[in-house]
Structures are given as C-alpha cells and as structure tokens.
Amino acid sequence: MPKIDLREEWEKRIADLKSSGMTHAKWCDANNVNIHQLKYWLRKIGGSHQSSKTRSKQEWVSLAIENESTRTLNESLQITVGSASIEVRPGFNPSFLMEVVKVLKHVK
Secondary structure (H helix, E strand, O other): OOOHHHHHHHHHHHHHHHOOOHHHHHHHHHHHHOOOHHHHHHHOOOOOOOOOOOOOOOOOOOOOOOOHHOOOOOOEEEEOOOEEEEEEOOOOOHHHHHHHHHHHHHHH
C-alpha cells in the first residue's frame, strides 16, 4: 500500500476511534488493530492519546520568584505537633526539623 494511502487509512481509523467514544484498547480489539500501531500513528499524524474532549489546554503563566535576599528576617512558619509549637525561619535545617517532629509525635 503506498504511503499516502496508508496515511489516509490511518487518518480514517483515528477519526473512527475518536467518534466511537471507546478506549484505545477496546477500539483496537473491536477493529483487530494492534494497539502499538495505533499509538504510533496517533503520534505520527499528530493525534493525541486523549480525545479532544479531555485534552487540556496548555497556557503559559507569569510567575514572580522572590529573591532570597529580599526576604525579611522576621519571616517564620509556626508548626504545631501535639502540644509543642516550633517556629521555623528561612535557612532552617530540614533534616533536623524532621527529626524533632518525629520525636514530638511519639511524646505523650
């Protein structure tokens, strides 16, 4: 089968898959198609493994990241474990905090 005919055949198959509402596996079983071939043609033709209804729209968003040097020295996080309260400031040692929290969880 010439490449053009093969591509057109797969475009028809993919359109049928999308309109069927079936999962890829069920559609392949019903149409005697190898799922790996289907996935290949979905990538080749530019289709998606998701239907157009479930495909999420990708968007870029702006994000401002605060420079470490602009943080105030008064910033802190208050953590309560049981009846104990821990104040954590920027630059804390996460491993040490984890060990303290583990100990406090077992104190009654």
